[in-house]
Amino acid sequence: MTYRPRPPSLLSRIPWWLLAIGLLFVIGLWAITADATYASIFRTLSGGVVTTLWVTVVAFVAATVLGLVVALARTSNVRVLREIATFYVEIIRGIPILVFLFYVAFVAAPAMVGAFNWLMAPLIGWGWMEPATVRGFDFVWRAIFALTVCYSAFIAEIFRAGIEAVGRGQLEAARSLGLSRWQCFRLVIFPQALRTILPPLGNDFVSMVKDSALVSALGVQDITQLGKLSASSSFLFFETYNVVAFLYLTMTISLSLLVRLLERYLDRNRP
Numbered sequence: 001m002t003y004r005p006r007p008p009s010l011l012s013r014i015p016w017w018l019l020a021i022g023l024l025f026v027i028g029l030w031a032i033t034a035d036a037t038y039a040s041i042f043r044t045l046s047g048g049v050v051t052t053l054w055v056t057v058v059a060f061v062a063a064t065v066l067g068l069v070v071a072l073a074r075t076s077n078v079r080v081l082r083e084i085a086t087f088y089v090e091i092i093r094g095i096p097i098l099v100f101l102f103y104v105a106f107v108a109a110p111a112m113v114g115a116f117n118w119l120m121a122p123l124i125g126w127g128w129m130e131p132a133t134v135r136g137f138d139f140v141w142r143a144i145f146a147l148t149v150c151y152s153a154f155i156a157e158i159f160r161a162g163i164e165a166v167g168r169g170q171l172e173a174a175r176s177l178g179l180s181r182w183q184c185f186r187l188v189i190f191p192q193a194l195r196t197i198l199p200p201l202g203n204d205f206v207s208m209v210k211d212s213a214l215v216s217a218l219g220v221q222d223i224t225q226l227g228k229l230s231a232s233s234s235f236l237f238f239e240t241y242n243v244v245a246f247l248y249l250t251m252t253i254s255l256s257l258l259v260r261l262l263e264r265y266l267d268r269n270r271p
Contacts, residue, residue, distance in 0.1 A: 059147035067155030092153035162193035202259035
């Protein structure tokens, strides 16, 4: 009689850390639905979820586009472009995000408004348009601009690593077939680099969800800012920050699991 090992059960295949996280989620959800205090705090903070996701998505899309441009400049054959792009990446990555956020909000924003008014001086002088004001530059957009610039430097390195991971022989073969440099990038290099780029790009998106909490320093009404206001008015610091942590963990862990699934899918379908 041949012995056949029993296949592992579904419970044994689930990681213990995931079970622990699931238990924490159930406890948090139960507290919000069963406890009136937690339910009230959750309703107060739920409005900040939309702001947090809005800031994160807009800034990440813009940072991805800008990061791709910088990465192309870093891999360019033109030395001037490479040097400028490298200077940009090294400077931005060397400044803490919170410091850069303050710099953009209180230094760069007034300078940008002043430059805009200077460029539009003829139209303003003829009365065809009103001069821009610093107050008219919303803090949400200042925060989005700061996150875009900061994360574009990190995303540029992800794109550069993915592009350089593709064998140079494939580029030479594509060029020998008569393809232009843009066609080589679009049809040969980028589709292969995308497999390397997507997982770390997803991890950067998760990181931006967490780093978006820094925009509360500018008074943007995200989850963290609403949590600070709620806790300072009710003195329920323990309950309030439990809900704040629950909301951030729900978003970040859900996104992290999606990134893990994406990595497994790409590994299974790797040629």
